[in-house]
Amino acid sequence: MLDYYRFKQVHELYLKGRPEEAKSLLQELQTSYVAACDENTMLKAQVQEYEDILYISKNLVFDGASYWLQTGSIRQGPFCPECYNKDGLLVRLAEQGGEWRCHQCASNFGYERTLNRQPERPAVAMSQRIAKVIPLYK
Numbered sequence: 001m002l003d004y005y006r007f008k009q010v011h012e013l014y015l016k017g018r019p020e021e022a023k024s025l026l027q028e029l030q031t032s033y034v035a036a037c038d039e040n041t042m043l044k045a046q047v048q049e050y051e052d053i054l055y056i057s058k059n060l061v062f063d064g065a066s067y068w069l070q071t072g073s074i075r076q077g078p079f080c081p082e083c084y085n086k087d088g089l090l091v092r093l094a095e096q097g098g099e100w101r102c103h104q105c106a107s108n109f110g111y112e113r114t115l116n117r118q119p120e121r122p123a124v125a126m127s128q129r130i131a132k133v134i135p136l137y138k
Contacts (some may be wrong), residue, residue, distance in 0.1 A: 003032075056090070066093065066100070066109060082107045 006023040006029055013022035059070050066078035067090070080102035093100035093109060100109040 060090075078109075080105060080107060080109075 006025060010022045010026050010029070013019070013025065056069070060079075061068050062069050062081070063078075066081050067084050068075050068077035068079070070076075071091070078091075078093045078100060080091040080093055082105050083091040083102060086105075089104065091102055091104040093102055095101075101107070104110075
């Protein structure tokens with residue numbers, strides 16, 4: 001935490017003709033400022049991560065066969081139920097030879113089984129675990 005009164009001390013040291021002491025104190029303050037900025041950046045990243053988890057927990061639905069991310073009228077997915085249930089990973093299934101295939105766990109799911117189903121219920125609350133999203137294309 002920055003002690004603002006110390007900036008006034010730097011100013012007073014310069015006015016008293018003690019520039020070396022003022023410079024030394026100013027260097028300490030700069031080091032503290034950089035550390036505070038680094039911590040602030042890290043905390044902002046954590047807040048963003050928690051906001052992402054909350055967003056997913058509110059919008060992820062399970063249709064009985066796979067998971068879908070519902071954003072307004074747009075339904076994204078399907079995502080592998082095996083990877084999500086086991087590790088909390090959202091791995092998009094790829095269409096391959098009339099089936100959905102998970103490139104993470106190599107599970108296959110019937111195309112008709114997942115494509116035409118409507119979401120039945122919300123997914124398990126994400127606040128209980130952290131989800132990681134693995135994109136289909138890298």
